[in-house]
Amino acid sequence: MNELRMYVEHLFEGRVLTAEMIELKEEIYGNLVARYEDYVAGGMGEAEALAQAKASITSIDDVLAGEGEDAFEGAASSASEDAEPTAVHASDDDAGESTCEEGAATEGAAATVVQPAPATASTADASDHKSPWLKILAVAAAIIAVILVATVLWNVVLEPTGDQLEDTVEDVVDATVAGDAGQTSNGNNQGTGGGSDAGANTNTSDTPTFSDPEDQREYEATMAVLDEIDAHDPTTLQAYTGDSQPSSVFFENLPLGSYVSTDETGSINAGTFEVYYVNVSEDIDGDAIDRAIVYNAAAAFSAYPNLQRLNVVVHEAYDEHHDADVYAFDRSQLERAFANASGDAVTQFNSSLFESEASWDVVRQQIDRHDFCDHQMDVAERS
Incomplete structure (x- = not known):
């Protein structure tokens, strides 16, 4: 059926062969082949059968226009019905009538050709999409x-x-x-007024006991730092006042001293020093760490008059090296903060603050204020 194939290809010349158009072309070709075979089976000559099959579809525009609903569904039966009158005609008149009838049937078939398959394919494609x-x-x-x-x-x-x-x-x-x-x-008052200092050494509160071991561990680690701040003897810092720059040993004798890294602690320049605390226990509450750092900064500025800036790096245990917190304390800024908080009781950091517990206690009173230390840490924090 090469001639029918070429005829169908001719019908589709100049058209974009989409998937739907290719499917329509194949369906028309199959329809024409079926017609041809039915004509031949009915006794029609091959040349005439070929001509009649071609005549059934003369333009693809009629098909695309959708004129008729059952063109391809009834193609085979229409071809069979058209072929029978041709096989049994007895005269030229009958043949003429039969030919006319066939032409009418063929035109009807051509006019009613539609493309149900592409519609189904579009639905399937839409579903797939x-x-x-x-x-x-x-x-x-x-x-x-x-x-x-x-x-x-x-x-x-x-x-x-x-x-x-x-x-x-x-x-x-x-x-x-x-x-x-x-x-x-209360103990000091009793010692002054009543002649007895028994109350000063009496602790009426017991250490809290937590049901959760982790809470207990955190409480004890936090209180150990706070107790170290309260019990620190400022007179021991007088031994360092003759030096122009701090050292790692100086910070090792302050709260959190056990976490000082001697390898990474040292001078940056003549007026700047950096202390590095490494593997700080995660059990210590952040508030206690803040108080210890502010306390140590005040002590360093008081012991070393040439120190203008103190950088503090805090690396907590189990954190990555780059996760360390960095703070930068400025002498002038911290002095103003202590002056404002103490009502000008402390206006300048110098070694005179180490001369007595009373003098240093004014500094320590500000350290005991959570909001004060928290603010100083926020000011000093560096990203």
Whole structure:
């Protein structure tokens, strides 16, 4: 059927062969072959059968216009019905009538050719196109749902629990510091007014006991730092006042001294020094670390008059090296902060503050204020 194939190709000349158009072309070709075979089976000559098959579709425009609904569905039966009158005609008149009837039937068939298959293919293609998008939307919705659940869990459960635990430790620490200060004051008053100093050495509060071992460990580590600040003897710092620059040994004798890294602690220039605290225990509450760092900065500026800037690097245990917190304290700024907080009781850092406990206690009183130390750390913090 090469001639029918060429005829169909001719019908589609100049048209863009989309998937639907190719499918239509193949369907028309199959229809014409079926017609041809039916004509021949009915007794028609091959040449006439070929001509009649071609005459059934003379233009693809009629097909694309959609004139008629059952063109291809009834193609085979129409061809069979048309072939029978041709086989049994007895005269030229009958042949003429039969030929006319065949022509009319053929024209009717051509006029009613439609393309049901492409419509089905388009539907299938649309379904194929929709399916991946539906899957993508479903996956995106699932991811968004997981993110929302995780966010709610963090904001409602995990973070409040952690904040509550931290606040509890801070409250206990603040209460203990206040209690110790009150007991010391009470003992001093008793010693002055009543002639007895028994109250000064009496601690009526027991160390809190927590049901959670981790809470107990954090409390004890935090209180150890705060006790070190309160018990630190400022007169021991007088031995360093003749030097122009601090050393790692100086900071090793201050709170958090056990965490000083001698390899990374040292002078930056004539007026700047950097102290590096490494592997600081995660059990120590952040408030206690803040107080110890501000305390050490005040001590360093008081012991070394040439020191203008103190850089502090804090690397907590189990953190990556680059996760260290960095602070930079400026002498002038910190002096102004202490002057404002103490009502000008401390206006300048110098070695005279080490001469007595009373003088240094004015500094230590500001250190005991959580809001004061927290603010100084915020000012000194570097990204």
